[in-house]
């Protein structure tokens with residue numbers, strides 16, 4: 001890994017008031033496609049057709065086929081060394097707050113007990129009649145679109161474009177960002193708000209903001225430190241190699 005600043009090394013070793021924000025790039029090395037860039041999900045599927053309430057109202061089967069394919073994909077993937085390094089670090093420093101835009105559950109699969117999911121979860125469904133949401137890990141569903149026990153159609157319990165983020169989850173993420181001493185932004189193109197605004201919230205409150213991404217993003221110039229490279233290599237080097245201070 002490239003040289004890191006003394007400040008980053010100290011903050012990692014201290015392990016207090018650390019917030020981690022992840023995006024699709026965090027899961028790339030597990031074999032989950034990102035959204036943007038070459039081969040990204042939005043290259044083959046128009047966002048407005050499969051990730052908006054209007055798209056779902058127009059053609060729920062198309063939307064469900066898209067999410068069913070993604071459910072099948074994630075049923076066969078596993079966390080990588082970067083997920084494990086984060087989980088291990090969070091276990092050693094219990095106050096760490098993990099915030100993700102990902103809906104694949106890989107942080108939880110790696111052992112992070114509490115994850116703030118800003119965009120919902122692929123393995124949850126919501127009744128279109130009463131809004132009740134619950135976990136549903138059936139892969140594949142017996143029929144598409146899947147139905148609730150009440151007979152109404154189910155929808156994925158994910159956030160689509162044009163929809164509000166889950167209020168309590170975003171409030172917790174925002175609050176943690178305002179209290180952060182170290183804020184790690186990992187594998188996100190930092191284009192989709194309000195999640196993309198959290199690094200600036202942390203920065204304004206005095207956090208040291210570090211981007212981990214092989215490519216530049218719109219916030220690269222605004223963060224305090226950039227570690228260029230894949231999460232699977234950088235996180236074990238950054239978090240694993242730093243000794244935990246005596247407590």
Ligand code: OAD
Pocket residue numbers: 022023024025026028029034035036037040051101102119159160161186187188189190191192212213214215217229230231232
């Ligand atoms: P994107 O697909 O927009 O961006 C993925 C980012 O990951 C890019 O900046 C890549 O350079 C980076 N990346 C790729 N491989 C990486 C690796 N091995 N390690 C670290 N970084 C890597 O994904 P998001 O930023 O998560 O929302 O997208 C944000 C939101 O837009 C998603 O949650 C989704 C999407 O549309 C909804 O569906 C509401």
